[in-house]
Amino acid sequence: MTAETETTDDAVLGGRLRLLQPRRGHRVGHDAILLAAATGGRPGEMAIDFGAGIGGAGLALAWRVPGLRVTLVEIDPALAALARENAGRNGMGERVQVIAGNVEDVAALGLAQASADRVLMNPPFNDPASQQSSPDAGRRLAHVADGDLLARWLASAAWVLKPRGTVTLIWRAAVRDAVLVALAPVFGNITVMEVRPRLEAEAIRILVRAVKGGAGRLPDLGPLVLNDDAGKPSAAAEAVLREAMPLALAGQDAG
Secondary structure (H helix, E strand, O other): OOOOOEEEEEEEEEOOEEEEEEEOOOOOHHHHHHHHHHHOOOOOOOEEEOOOOOOOHHHHHHOOOOOOEEEEEEEOOHHHHHHHHHHHHHHOOOOOOOEEHHHHHHHHHHOOOOOOEEEEOOOOOOOOOOOOOOOOOOHHHEEOOOOOHHHHHHHHHHHHEEEEEEEEEEEEEEHHHHHEEEEHHEEEEEEEEEEEEEEEOOOOOEEEEEEEEEEEEOOOEEEEEEEEEOOOOOOOHHHOOOOOOHHHHHHHHHH
């Protein structure tokens, strides 16, 4: 095994999940777990994770919601293979399927129109014109996108979602307006939750939930604060990142 393909075996969610992932390149971090915690789900529903990587967010969601069926879509075949292995080794192989392909062409992937109840996504959100790109190809693919990528991913989400289905995504807080503009043509009932490193600090991420066919904005929810004044992880963050508890976004009614 070369350095480029060497993997590590890591525990997330306080050891509830064991994930194989590349030693180098894009690795599962807080964003994936926060995305899963912000996504609702009920047994018998279908959720699709766009840009799933090695499966961190989708598998965390599947762990939290027994009986939920999850499809992981990942463009990198090597990462998709790891996602498939991770589903099996965590006992979810029967209700988690993995598709290697581009989420911008969901019909070609065999996903049926209006078939999903939920879509969750952590799209690449760094503009190469304003952000320094990583020299690592895997990190570039995961983090750097052109300006229209979000709109294309949301168009795919709209195609695959049932009427009143929900999309949940995580994005850079500094450019939240881009999310709201991209959602507006098809989605509404939009709710935003900020993620802040400390209570008085500027948000670094936003978690956004919207309903296909909904209208307008709902009030923002209170922020998730990752660290207390002493710099230690907050109780709220520990509940999500280690104890697999959902965020308030996940509990909102889809109607």
